[in-house]
Amino acid sequence: MPDFTPAELTRVRSALLGWFDRNGRDLPWRHGPEGRRDPYRAWVAEVLLQQTQVARGLTYYQRFLDSFPTVHALAAAPQEAVLKAWEGCGYYARARNLHRAAQHVAAHGYPHDHAGWLALPGVGPYTAAALSSLTQNAAHAVNDGNVRRVLARLHAHPQPTPAWVQAHADTLLDPDRPGAWNEAVMDLGATICTPKAPQCHRCPLSPWCQAAALGTPTAYPAPKPRPAVQDLHAVAVLIGTPEHAALEERTGTLLGGLMGLPSQSFDPAQPAAQAQAIAALCNRLHATPGETLGQVTHAMTHRRVTLHVYRATGGPAPQDVSRAALSRLDRKALNLMTPLLTPPT
Known part of the structure; x- marks a missing residue:
């Protein structure tokens, strides 16, 4: 599919953001001004949800915040207390890195930009893009499994590489509402453009979706080979x-x-x-x-x-x-x- 024209790009952005404004998930870490979210709450949520489904993550998120309501409380806690509060979430390196990064933030303040977030322990390109867009309204597009699936279907691309996904995510990103756009794409992938049962009839992007037009949305992206266990x-x-x-x-x-x-x-x-x-x-x-x-x-x-x-x-x-x-x-x-x-x- 060729690139969107400027007029089409405007319509695509308007359609998805309009859908998100009406249907976006009401999650506790999303409370606050758009593009100026509480960085600590957004950060804990992003780290927690990297390998945890939202339904389970809600309980863990609140339990963690009850134990460490501020970044300074987290920084001052012993590691064993942090791991205890993280118990059940799995992937404990996330908790250890979050604790180390919180100690840096408590001493030096929150990062001022995407590069600053990226420099913190455990913060990779996805988390840095999410946090800079959500808390600083910075124009950085996220690239995760939901984004990959939505864009692969939108363009009917069977094997999108990380570089391809990032390039197309950057192009589609709404520069005026980057945080909302990132959340909108992720919500679309999590609730409508799901892996096995996409609801194309409810999708705000269906008029432009090549996979929907072909009638085979679940063919995109093609399944990745599973590593041997x-x-x-x-x-x-x-x-x-x-x-x-x-x-x-x-x-x-x-x-x-x-x-x-x-x-x-x-x-x-x-x-x-x-x-x-x-x-x-x-x-x-x-x-x-x-x-x-x-x-x-x-x-x-x-x-x-x-x-x-x-x-x-x-x-x-x-x-x-x-x-x-x-x-x-x-x-x-x-x-x-x-x-x-x-x-x-």
Whole structure:
């Protein structure tokens, strides 16, 4: 499809922004003057929603703001308190980076422009474009999955590259209302131009949409090849009870900073690897292994982790689990013991 003429571009912008003004989602972080939103609330929302659906994110968002109502409160908090408030949201590197960036902002003030946002820890091109447009009315177009899908269908492009999406998003961006435009495209993708069941009859862009004209909107964009899922196995020990258990701090980028049951990875393809791993883990902890409690599995990004859980005695002293930030994987592991503690009816 050729580029829009200036007159068409004006009509496209008017149609989408008119639809957004009537139908935009009423979300708590959107309250405030257009283009001059509260930067802290907008920032928390953008980071939280990067890997979390809005319906779930609303609860997490309010819980996080209740714990840290200002950027200064967040900056002053210990990391373990931040991770505890983030518990259940997953992708904990987001919380760690948000905490680091909040400390910078508390000391030096909020960024003045897109480049300033981009310089903060954990803030990439999408977040910088969103925050500069929403809080400073800066003309920067966002580029995420919703935007990619809307533009791919609008132009009937089966395999849009990130550069292609960004170029077309920049062209369509309304320079007078960049923040509203960015939110309008994302809302359209989230509520109307959905991946599997687009409602073309309700779409304000349908008069210009090439995929709708062809009658095959779900063909655009073509599905991306899914990366192979990496299966990881580890043994873990439960010393104590589900309420008071020995814990240790996780390391690495996936669950780094969280607490969890002491564990050790192993390769299930190697003979006797699981038995060797539990022996080595208990030796490290100065603990004695007991019976097997079972196993739990949890998918994280492109990894599927299976934790084989054992009882153990001795070793580190148990601590109050309710005060620790744990991953869902460890919550599942602790729940393995709950039926054993429940008396028969």
